[in-house]
Amino acid sequence: MADGGEPEKKRRRVEELAEKMAVDGGHGENTRDWDGRWNHVRKFLERSGPFTHPDFEPSTESLQFLLETCKILVIGAGGLGCELLKNLALSGFRQIHVIDMDTIDVSNLNRQFLFRPKDVGQPKADVAAEFINRRIPGCNVVPYFKKIQDFDESFYRQFHIIVCGLDSIIARRWMNGMLMSLLIYEDGVLDPSSIIPLIDGGTEGFKGNARVVLPGMTACIDCTLELYPPQINFPMCTIASMPRLPEHCIEYVRVLQWPKEKPFGAHLSKPYSICLFFLSGVVKRIIPAVASTNAVIAGMLQEKQFSASFSSAYVPLNNYLVFNDVDGLYTYTFEADRKENCMACSQVPQDLKFASSAKLQDILRYLTENASLQMKSPAITATMDGKNKTLYLQTIASIEERTRPNLCKTLKELGLTDGQELAVADVTTPQTMLFKLHFI
Amino acid sequence: MLDMVEKEDTVISEEEAAQYDRQIRLWGLDAQKRLRGSRVLLVGLRGLGAEVAKNLILAGVKGLTLLDHEEVTEESCRAQFLIPVGSKGQNRAQASLERAQYLNPMVEVKADTEPADSKSDEFFLQFDAVCLTGCPRDLMIHIDQVCSQKNVKVFCGDVFGYHGYMFSNLGPEHHYVEEKLKVVKPSEDANDGPDAKKPKLDPNETTMVKKTASFCSLKEALEIDWTSEKAKVGLKRTPADYFLLQVLLKFRTDKGRDPQPSSFADDAPLLQQIRDDVLEAQGLSSELIPDHFVSYCFSEMAPVCAVVGGVLGQEIVKALSQRDAPHRNFFFFDGLKGSGVVDYLSAK
Numbered sequence: 001m002a003d004g005g006e007p008e009k010k011r012r013r014v015e016e017l018a019e020k021m022a023v024d025g026g027h028g029e030n031t032r033d034w035d036g037r038w039n040h041v042r043k044f045l046e047r048s049g050p051f052t053h054p055d056f057e058p059s060t061e062s063l064q065f066l067l068e069t070c071k072i073l074v075i076g077a078g079g080l081g082c083e084l085l086k087n088l089a090l091s092g093f094r095q096i097h098v099i100d101m102d103t104i105d106v107s108n109l110n111r112q113f114l115f116r117p118k119d120v121g122q123p124k125a126d127v128a129a130e131f132i133n134r135r136i137p138g139c140n141v142v143p144y145f146k147k148i149q150d151f152d153e154s155f156y157r158q159f160h161i162i163v164c165g166l167d168s169i170i171a172r173r174w175m176n177g178m179l180m181s182l183l184i185y186e187d188g189v190l191d192p193s194s195i196i197p198l199i200d201g202g203t204e205g206f207k208g209n210a211r212v213v214l215p216g217m218t219a220c221i222d223c224t225l226e227l228y229p230p231q232i233n234f235p236m237c238t239i240a241s242m243p244r245l246p247e248h249c250i251e252y253v254r255v256l257q258w259p260k261e262k263p264f265g266a267h268l269s270k271p272y273s274i275c276l277f278f279l280s281g282v283v284k285r286i287i288p289a290v291a292s293t294n295a296v297i298a299g300m301l302q303e304k305q306f307s308a309s310f311s312s313a314y315v316p317l318n319n320y321l322v323f324n325d326v327d328g329l330y331t332y333t334f335e336a337d338r339k340e341n342c343m344a345c346s347q348v349p350q351d352l353k354f355a356s357s358a359k360l361q362d363i364l365r366y367l368t369e370n371a372s373l374q375m376k377s378p379a380i381t382a383t384m385d386g387k388n389k390t391l392y393l394q395t396i397a398s399i400e401e402r403t404r405p406n407l408c409k410t411l412k413e414l415g416l417t418d419g420q421e422l423a424v425a426d427v428t429t430p431q432t433m434l435f436k437l438h439f440i
Numbered sequence: 441m442l443d444m445v446e447k448e449d450t451v452i453s454e455e456e457a458a459q460y461d462r463q464i465r466l467w468g469l470d471a472q473k474r475l476r477g478s479r480v481l482l483v484g485l486r487g488l489g490a491e492v493a494k495n496l497i498l499a500g501v502k503g504l505t506l507l508d509h510e511e512v513t514e515e516s517c518r519a520q521f522l523i524p525v526g527s528k529g530q531n532r533a534q535a536s537l538e539r540a541q542y543l544n545p546m547v548e549v550k551a552d553t554e555p556a557d558s559k560s561d562e563f564f565l566q567f568d569a570v571c572l573t574g575c576p577r578d579l580m581i582h583i584d585q586v587c588s589q590k591n592v593k594v595f596c597g598d599v600f601g602y603h604g605y606m607f608s609n610l611g612p613e614h615h616y617v618e619e620k621l622k623v624v625k626p627s628e629d630a631n632d633g634p635d636a637k638k639p640k641l642d643p644n645e646t647t648m649v650k651k652t653a654s655f656c657s658l659k660e661a662l663e664i665d666w667t668s669e670k671a672k673v674g675l676k677r678t679p680a681d682y683f684l685l686q687v688l689l690k691f692r693t694d695k696g697r698d699p700q701p702s703s704f705a706d707d708a709p710l711l712q713q714i715r716d717d718v719l720e721a722q723g724l725s726s727e728l729i730p731d732h733f734v735s736y737c738f739s740e741m742a743p744v745c746a747v748v749g750g751v752l753g754q755e756i757v758k759a760l761s762q763r764d765a766p767h768r769n770f771f772f773f774d775g776l777k778g779s780g781v782v783d784y785l786s787a788k
Contacts, residue, residue, distance in 0.1 A: 083746060086521055090742040107461040110498055113543055137525055205466050206754075290463045291498040292757070295491060295750030302743040303775055 071095040073159040075148060075175065077124040078102065079291075080165025080201055082114045083298030085128055088163075089136040091302065096132075097159070099144045099151075100125040111291035148175060149430070156196070157182055163301055164200045169228055170376060170428050172200060173344070176213065176221035177429035180345050183216045190216045201301040205290070208297035211336065212304045215345065219336035222344035226371050343373060343433060352422065352435045354411060360391060361407040367424060375426040382422050384415055391422075411437070452476070456546060460500055471761035472500065478760040479503040481564065483556050484573035485532045487519040487740035488599045491749025492571055492756070493540050494522075496547075499757050503548040505567070506540065508533035509555040519740050561586045569593040569756055574698075577662070577689040584609055584658040593759045596658065597752045600688050600698065600737040602775035603681060604748035608755055608766060609655045616762045617648045655769055656786035662686070664787045666722040675724075679781045681772035683728055687715045688737060699738045708734040736776060744775040751780070 072093055074084050077100035088096055102124050104115045114131040115124070125143035132141045144151075148171060156162070156178055166172050175198065184194040198213040200221065213220050341348045354362060360380070367375045379393040391406050391414060393399045406414060416422075418439040423432045452473060457464070464472050478501050482493055485508045496504055512527045512535050522536035533551040541549040556572070557579050564570055564587055572580050572595065580596050587594045588609050597606040622645035664671055691707075691714055692698055699707040711734050719726050751771050758764045767782045774780075 087742050087746055090518065090521060106458045109459050109544075110461075110463050110500070113494055113498055116542065117545075135521065135524070290466055290754070291495050292750040292754035295495060295746045295753070299743040299746030299750065300778060302746070303778060 068094065070161070071097070071159050073156070073162045074098045074165065075162065075171075076100055076165035076167065077112075077114075077128040077143075078108065078165060078167065079111050079203060079294040080298050080301070081124070082112045082128060083294050084163055084165055084301060085114065085132050085141065087298055087302040089132050089139045089141075094139055096139070097142045097144065098125050098129060099146060099148055100128075101145065101147045111294055113291070148178075153178070153182055159196060161197050161199065164198065165298070165301075166200075166202070172202075172221050173225075173428040174430055176215075177344050177431055179213075179215045180220065181431050185347075199301050199304050201297045203293045203297050206293055208293050210297055210300040210304060219338045220342060220345040222372075223339035223342045224336050225374060339372075344429065350433065350435045351438055353438045353440045356412040356416075356418075356439045357410050359408055359410055360414060363411075363422075364392060364407065367426075375424070375428055378424045378426045380422055380424055382416060382420060411439075456500065459544075459546075463499065467757075467761060467763055471757075471763045474761045475499055475501055475757060477502055478568040479505070479566070480756065480760075481505045481507060481567040481570045482573070483507045483571065483575060485520065485522070485536045486516070486574055486599075487742060487745035488597055488604070488749050488752075489573045490520040490522045490536065491745045492573070492597070492753050493536070494543060495749060495753025496756060497540060497543045497549065499753070500544065501547055501760070503550070504540070505550045505552055506533040506536055507552045507554070507556055507559075508536075509553055515739075519742065519745070556583070565590050565592060567592055569595065569760055571595040571597065571752070571756060573597050576693050576696075578693070581657075581659045581662070588612075588655075588657060593756070594658070595752060595756055595759075597748060598685075598688070599740045599745050599748055600684075601739055602736040602741055602744055603684060604744050604773045604775070605681060605685050606748060606752040606755065606767075606771045607658060607661060608759070608769055609658060609661075610653065610759050610766055612654050614653045614655065614759070614762075614766065615650065616653070616758070616764065616766065617650055618763075618765055619646045620649045621645070622647050651765070653766060653768060656788055660787040661769060661785050662689075664785065666724055677783075678785065679772050679783055680728055681774060681781070682770065682783070682785060683719065683724070684733060684737070685772075686718050687711065687729065690714050690718055699734075701738050704738065707738070711737070741775060744773065747775070747780075748773050 070093060072088060072095065074081055074088070074096060075098075077085070077098050081098065081100065085096065085098065100123070104112070104119050104122055104124055104127060106117070106120050108115055108124075109117065112124070114128045119127045123143070123145035125145050129141040129143035132139055162175070162179070164172060164175060166175070179196050179198055182194055182196060184191040195215055195217065198215065198221075199210070200213060201210040202208060212218065338345070340346060341350070343350055352363060352366070354366075363380065364378065367373055367378045367380075377394050379395065380391040381393075382389055382391055390399065390403055392403045416437060418437065420437040422435045422437055424435060425432045452460075452469065456472075456476070460472055480496055480501050480503070482489055482496070482504060485493070485506055489506075489508070493504060493506060508531065510532050512523055512530050512532050514528065516523050516532060516535075517525050517527070520536070522539045523532065524535065524539070527535040531551070531553040533553055537549060537551040541547075556575060564583055570583065570587055570592055572583060575583075575596070584594045584596075588611050591611055593611070593614075594609040595606065596608075598604065666672065666675065688698070688711075691711060694714070695707075695710075699711060712731060715729050715733070716726055719728055748771075751767070751773070755767055755771075758766055768784045770783050770785055772781045772783070
């Protein structure tokens with residue numbers, strides 16, 4: 001099919017094929033399951049094994065549940081998301097929802113294989129959903145070209161399981177907080193039916209991790225916040241190898257093909273592209289990424305999600321896996337411990353201990369710099385004289401300007417008292433956190 | 441075979457630079473150029489084959505030939521995302537071709553429908569790397585022998601239910617480079633304290649270090665004599681998956697196919713019998729592979745294909761680009777435990 005001919009011809013031919021496939025649909029009239037279609041999954045569900053939970057009853061009903069009722073939410077339709085959607089669809093899940101606020105860029109194409117050059121600029125969620133729905137009969141992927149913060153509890157409550165392929169810690173923490181807020185406690189006892197498992201994965205270059213969070217039961221994202229390396233606040237190159245030095249960039253440009261007929265002026269502009277490659281890596285905080293790592297971690301995520309879906313089937317083993325393919329291959333699975341006073345999941349009120357002569361900006365600095373809190377731009381309010389008073393808020397310019405003078409005032413000057421409750425809102429969590437102020 | 445001289449001829453276009461940006465930042469432009477000049481043969485287009493095909497095509501090799509003589513069955517469509525529904529009766533490689541090519545028009549993807557065992561030795565030597573999936577043991581050993589004599593890199597891999605493996609033979613002398621942190625010379629000043637005398641690693645400066653790794657043949661890797669004293673000592677450290685692989689390869693040779701869910705009633709006892717025979721012949725206990733193994737080695741689980749295909753794909757990329765240390769020489773993945781193990785196993 002592909003000969004040594006010109007790339008243009010080849011590309012056109014492929015585009016034609018793409019059109020043909022789009023019309024063809026791949027559905028056919030026959031979307032019924034053929035005999036033995038789910039044999040590979042049936043294999044797993046209809047037998048007992050050494051890891052089977054004592055209460056599990058192998059049966060054909062589990063398979064029906066899997067296919068028809070299990071609603072899965074995939075967050076992110078990028079490197080991990082594409083791989084996840086493929087794995088889930090091939091494994092038999094049908095009710096899959098996917099959220100992604102991003103559009104497709106040409107640099108995504110080296111690994112996000114549900115997207116093609118003609119899709120550049122389109123929403124990732126929409127294109128991914130369409131691809132899967134056309135290819136896998138019976139699969140119903142519902143896309144949302146939105147931010148996770150655009151949805152509330154009533155949306156998230158409908159899912160049996162949530163799998164994350166996110167690219168930011170802030171988003172992970174927000175999702176974590178959302179699932180915590182769905183938990184129902186009766187007389188201090190957690191109602192298990194209010195638990196929605198969160199399977200979270202991340203990759204960077206040759207490294208990645210996959211973990212299972214059972215909100216209220218196992219370690220949550222915030223419990224292990226200190227495991228993340230410090231997030232540097234100024235743009236910094238995250239490139240582990242090359243190119244880092246200007247010499248590397250010059251070499252890079254030297255091998256770029258450029259037409260010989262271009263006038264001298266065009267050559268002069270080339271040095272800018274050296275800087276662009278280097279600088280874009282720095283400014284855009286680009287993370288090197290490759291298909292194979294995403295394939296591995298997505299596979300791991302789906303393994304974990306599979307067993308979490310059938311928590312009655314399998315006793316959940318260690319919940320945190322790290323994968324490192326940089327030098328040799330290193331995989332390690334361990335059980336992450338819950339943190340006793342975790343801000344997100346412990347339900348223990350958080351204390352703030354400051355002298356009454358301390359300034360408000362001291363509290364602000366503590367909220368952002370403390371390793372367990374790591375807030376980004378917290379807004380602090382307090383109830384005083386029966387009224388809700390905003391002490392400081394930086395995300396809205398007019399309010400920031402108005403409340404900025406408070407930063408230099410002492411807590412006493414602001415009228416705060418010992419035992420006062422402060423409410424703190426931040427992008428890292430969907431709920432407002434309550435802190436108790438203690439004067440020392 | 442790609443060598444240093446060819447490097448000057450392959451120039452990266454701006455289009456390629458844009459598409460491959462994220463991976464060039466990971467393994468460098470030089471590695472990408474070598475990839476771009478490499479031709480790979482992939483045998484077997486089941487679940488694992490499809491994953492490896494995807495990873496290599498996305499990575500941007502020069503050419504990938506899909507070789508498979510089998511026909512598409514109902515089972516193929518559910519295990520593998522390259523074959524469209526309604527392709528029943530078509531050749532598997534042929535049916536996978538369109539979607540495979542669609543992944544990256546810059547790669548030359550071809551389909552070959554002949555059986556691997558009907559190909560001449562010369563056929564395999566036109567490639568820089570050969571990846572064998574779903575092949576019988578003797579065929580793999582033969583192709584491995586033919587290829588490694590002529591410096592063609594050999595990879596083997598399979599997925600059996602929850603278990604998967606990959607094997608590589610990059611030849612007796614595989615050259616590659618590794619990026620290492622530069623060592624800063626210790627300070628000369630005696631007053632700096634004891635630590636100053638130790639060479640330190642400079643976190644900002646790296647240097648490329650040339651290395652060589654040697655690999656044994658597949659035959660040597662599979663034909664270890666476990667009755668010898670030396671082998672017995674190493675037995676404790678040997679992953680049980682290695683022996684499971686021997687059992688499954690024997691099943692494949694004896695039955696001409698892998699264990700199938702539709703024949704579970706017959707295949708399961710046969711597997712256990714083979715397990716007994718294989719282990720007994722080596723003077724090993726049957727307990728090395730517990731009875732329940734039969735429940736977990738049927739069919740190809742999609743996520744296991746993804747994991748093994750990811751590792752295998754990256755090993756091929758590393759070998760072709762001659763950058764970063766290769767896994768030596770087996771990778772075993774146990775999907776039940778979520779564990780991956782790299783181990784060097786050889787008769788020598």
